[in-house]
Amino acid sequence: MTLLLAVLALVCLVPAVAAVLVRNLIHSALLFVLAWLGLAVFYLAVGAEFIAFAHALVYVGGVSMVVLFAVLLTRPGRVDPLPPPSTQRAIGGVAAVALVASMLGSSIFWTRLPSMEPIPMVSLRRLGELLAGPYLVALLLVGLILTVALIGGLLLAAPRRPSEGGDA
Amino acid sequence: MILAAAPASPADAWLERAPVLLRDALTGWLPDALRPWVAALLSIATILGVFGLLFAYMTLAERKILGRIQNRPGPNRTGPFGLLQPFADAIKALTKEDIVPRAADQVLHFLAPVVLVALSLIGLAVIPFGRNLVAVEMEASVLYFFAAGAATELAIFMAGWASRNKYSLLAAMRALAQLISYEVPLLLSVVPVIVVAGSLSTTDIVAAQGGWAAGLWPHWHALTPWGFSAFAVFMVAALAESNRSPFDLPEAESELIAGHLTEYSGFKYALFFMAEYLGMAALSAMAVTLFLGGWQAPLAVLEFIPSYAWFGVKLLLLLLGFIWIRATFPRLRIDQLTRLSWKFLVPLALVNLINGGVWAATADWTGAAAVVRWFISALGVVVPFIFLARSLSAGYGPRTYRYASP
């Protein structure tokens, strides 16, 4: 079990790291998709079947499309008005991340975690009952948030009509 | 072997059990630890073989039917009735030179067709092709199918972008817009089925459609008002999802010189072709499973015909429908395409969602109340359809011709 999970973790982690380091934006986005797919497989291996498929559907089917669209719509123009980014900033950022990473790693590996047996799987029916029962209000709220977010996104991204003026 | 006993139920008939018996016979001599693995390999091989052949003969059927509709014979030289034509095509595609543009993104250009075929295939794993004939049994198999299908647009995008060609890039953009737009009604039209069947598993959904009302009227979802509406929305969205005419904008030959396929040749081109037919077959198989009762026979007296044969018949009918539509409809414009989805299919599917919910909530109405239930459901389909169709076609009308006045 541990070995399988470790291999899958690598499958997931390598594209993610590569995605952050690669210069080409499209490659980066596609590598992110690969990382998400890996994560879905990881979920599947852990036993969260429904979550895995929902994750794949939302990220690979939805978010990646939006990202690619955004990439294509915002390709840099001929002249970039800014000076190139300084390496100083990068060093600062990496230092901050290193701090966090050392903290997280130390706290994970030096904590004695209780070795528990994996709890029994949750059936899909039970999950549905939970969502329609105690978490119904939350579910409706999330639906509302999604609707508002999508309409908001649409309004933000839609080009202003010239008649409305503004500084666009 | 229980060959001697007379079949008590259709499930026990010899023909019905033939595939399972065959598998057991092939894997019977193996040690127990290996048996599930070999069985899985066998299912994969069977699916690949059957759908590969289906692909080969679908291309032939499409060419012949299109030919007939356009009043010409279609391929008829290679073998009797042109039956060997697909194999000739395959040999040609394999032996052609594989050209990759110099400016192309080499890795992605190579990966795109492979990924596309792979993604089109894996959805087939959860389709129940017959009684007990499903490769992978799981609780959330409908979700799995659509999660697998959702990724195909990525492959098309990769192909379009990697070609470094403005037509291809335009095709990629179009493909993204089109597939995002039609993913929504496709999924929404499936939700009422899940609500009514109460399960996300394809086998459960097929089982829920078993039986007949009054011995004549199968309990298929497509034969209820809400189910019919959902079926229609699903099929239109499936047509668009598989980039088939009249929604074949990403590869529109006359505008984009075949779009994302422009820079592909030889075997890679054939792979794209194959992926299109496999995707079409997968979506049709899903439609059969969700709406047309899967492998269930239409009449009780016809149950002696094995279940996988029924599945095949329904699948072929839907595929022929795809070809027929291709031969008869003109292509849409991109604004008409998105308008059809967001202003018509999505609201229709949303209303249908409520309709399906009402149907599920009133499952215990019998007798006269059942008639009222059908009436309400039919009203929930007809009224929104009329109003949405009117608002969709508002502004379009019969063309008025103006002549110079004397």
Next chain:
Amino acid sequence: MLPASQLWLIPALPLVAAAIGAAAPRTARRLPVFLALAAITGSLLLSVVALVGALAAPAAKLTANFTWFVAGSTAVRLGWLLDPLGALMSVMVCAVSVLVFIFSIAYLRADPRLGRFFTCLSLFVAAMLGLLVANSLLLLLLCWELVGLASYLLIGFWFDRPSAAAAAKKAFVITRLGDLGFLLGLLWLFQATGSSLFYDGGAGVLEAGALERLAATVLPGGWTAATGIGLLLFAGAVGKSGQFPLHVWLPDAMEGPTPVSALIHAATMVAAGVFLVARVFPLMAADQGLAAVPVHALTAVAVVGSITALLGAVLAVAQTDMKRVLAYSTVSQLGYMMLAVGVGAWVAAVFHLITHACFKALLFLGSGSVIHAAHHEQDSRRLGGLAGRMRFTYVTFLLGTGALVGLPLVFSGFWSKEAILHAAELWPVSHLPFVAGLTGVVLTAFYMTRLVCETFLGRPRGEGAEHAHESPRVMTLPLAVLAVASVAAGWIGTPAWPWLQSRLTGAPVAAQAWSDGLGLMLFSTVLVGVGIAAGWWMYGRRPRVDARALDPLAQRWPRVFAALAARLWFDELYAATLGRLLRGAAALAAWLERWVWGGVVGLTGRVAETTGEVNRAIDEDGLNTGFDRASDGLRRTAQQYSRAQTGDVQGYLRAVVVGLAVLALLLIWGGVR
């Protein structure tokens, strides 16, 4: 078979249609029409299903109760009730509504507010149906008030006409007077029994336990709680059903479009009062056996009903507006129904209610057809000669008239009226209802003959009548259906085959012997004949030639006719008493407001103003200087600090991350120690 727990669907369908119609944009004219028709058809189907179920077990009161809310230890419960009375009424309401809806499509085709009209109609029907299936007096009151609201909207539908707006207000205010009694009765009942449910497995207010307790509660003067509550509830019915003395709103309410008149003021809404009294009949009758009660509740109902029956008929004689004649006729017929309930024959009342709904809807729609054809001319003096021009409308109108006056043996009105008169004859307390009923029969025959002769016979006496021609098919189809119903609806309750009576009471009713009521039938037939003959002799023999000619009645008894035409000055009486009282109170309030409270307020204001002046002086000269200095300093400091705000989001984030990490490390070390 519709279970009682799903009865709510019947009113819910039109309610949903109304809600969608109200939310639809004004340009979508057809959507509400379509929705309303579909919803009412669905309701009709459901009602029929419910009726079939209810008739299968007529004695059982199928209920589905639920708790609305709990306040302290008091639970307010509502519920749905399925019994033959409610189911039959809802089938009747739905059926009449379907026909009226269809008729309205043609009648109001040109109106720009067609959608609004159908939205209001849907709301009205929803409220009415809710009232019928309610198993709680509280729920019934809610729907009752909704019915009032819908009728207010519909009567005032042409609100740009001052008369329509005034009529709507009048109807609303006057029915509120009765509803006040209803509300008091409800509160009293709730206080006395702790429940508002009709049937609740033995604990409802219409069941033996509660009724015995109510009848046993004796108040000063020999009254019982049952009598008091019954009379208060009856007050609500008086208002809604247009009984004397609150009948004045009903004729004025004819300002609404004619289909509305047919639906609301003839067939269904005014029937709500009668339905209420029939529904709570066990409560009204609870004090019957007690000799100490000065006036039994039912006796009051019978007396009011008799007066109304007679008064309505008398007033109808002198009206010239077609719809007004029919309106007073409605008042009179409602009086009959109340009379029947009062003498204990609530089944006869419901029977008459149903037959009356059919033929009165027919008459109103027929008059609507005439008015539509005659370009909105409704004064019968300026009509005339329509018999030849609108043959179909004429024939159906005649059939409706036959049913209303009670032509013997065939027409429905005959059987239901006979049932009422028979019950009144046997009433031991007084002969007043019987005599009033018989007089009403003569008058009804007389004024209906007058109306038919004036409207349809002779020669056209006005622009509208001359150019009139038959209405379109959409309008005549409902007329045909209703005409068949007007004739045939009586056959379900004849003395020889009392199907309706046995179904409504839930116990088999034996067929009556022919000889039992034969004398009464013959006598009332003779009375009808006398009325028709008198009407024909005065109006039909020599039809009116000139629209301005005096009425034959006015020539003979001018003062009586003038009094009747002025509707016996009821409106003026109310204006002089109630109206003057209210105006006086308003004037007193205005005076108090202007001089007493106004003075106090003015004084307070002046004091506050002066305080403010002083305050300002202190502020500006004393405090502000100090604050200005401090603010300057703050601003300068802020300018220094704002340099740290570089606008680089990632820079901020880096700072946040480092800070968080340091904080977490501190926490971890702290945790170790």
Next chain:
Amino acid sequence: MSPLHVCLALSAALFCTGLVAVLVRGNAILVLLGVELMLNAANLNFIAFWRFGPGGGEVGLVFVLFSIAVAAAEAAVGMALVIAVHRHLRTIRVAAANRLKG
């Protein structure tokens, strides 16, 4: 090493990778993708503790579902913002959007 350790380590690594994208890369789209990655890491923690932890019921699983939905909303709004920024500034470098500085 137990499976829980592997999950937590992967989660930490993904979180840090996302953090790098947020803090170091100048491209707004990559910053948003980094945020998504950090959300994924959090989800992974929920799943890990649900499966291998002391058994706190199914709350973790349900929470992840909500988290995915909210992340989708975040991506939609974020990308719309990126497009709006690009329309105004002709670039999507985060450093360019600094007009509100003091």
